[in-house]
Amino acid sequence: MTVMTLNLVEKQPAAMRRIIGKHLAVPRWQETCDYYNQMMERERLTVCFHAQLKQRHATMRFEEMNDVERERLVCAIDELRGAFSKRRQVGASEYAYISFLTVSQRRTLFMHAGLTEKEFNQPYWRINEESCYWRDALFRALRELFSLFEYAPTILTSVKPEQYLH
Incomplete structure (x- = not known):
């Protein structure tokens, strides 16, 4: 690269x-x-x-x-x-993967998911909770970005x- x-x-x-x-x-x-x-x-x-x-x-x-x-x-x-990169994700949970991102990369992920500063400023370990209302949007955005940069x-x-x- x-x-x-x-x-x-x-x-x-x-x-x-x-x-x-x-x-x-x-x-x-x-x-x-x-x-x-x-x-x-x-x-x-x-x-x-x-x-x-x-x-x-x-x-x-x-x-x-x-x-x-x-x-x-x-x-x-x-x-x-x-x-x-999909290679980076191998064996990591979504939570672990997101925790590896830099702050600017995480902010970009949240923005791509259509989330606001309010969600971004919450502890990202909340995505492990079923009650986390922004979790699905974040996971969908993560899959989209994997796909976008794959090729x-x-x-x-x-x-x-x-x-x-x-």
């Missing part, structure tokens, strides 16, 4: 940039664009929330965003796909192919 950013590309030797630009940049760029552009708006809202972008970004196509916005987006996708491109890029040549 790798993220290509403009800063990383600029640090590469010119010859390497030319080779990557000629052979790898276009398919990586297209895969990243397709992955983001094919998300449902609700999924985009979740990723934009985690990237600390505005709601309006969820209605934009990936290629319409500027360099900084794209970089924040691919870094957020990379962090979330690492957090919501994310291996290499995400915020760098347009032509930027490799400059």
Whole structure:
């Protein structure tokens, strides 16, 4: 799981940039664009929330965003796909899995579930109680995020192919 950013590309030797630009940049760029552009708006809202972008970004196509916005987006996708990897879940209960998440990842999960700060601020061990009214929404959101990030491109890029040549 790798993220290509403009800063990383600029640090590469010119010859390497030319080779990557000629052979790898276009398919990586297209895969990243397709992955983001094919998300449902609700999924985009979740990723934009985690990237600390505005709601309006969820209605934009990936290629319409500027360099900084794209970089924040691919870094957020990379962090979330690492957090919501099915391999990470093996053998862990939902409670244990949620306890492994960072605060920002947990906040993103709660937001994706349509929950508020009120639910987020409650102890998350409450999901073990049958009376927890937000438990099902949280578990559904967890399954959705596992599914969303299961097929994310291996290499995400915020760098347009032509930027490799400059």
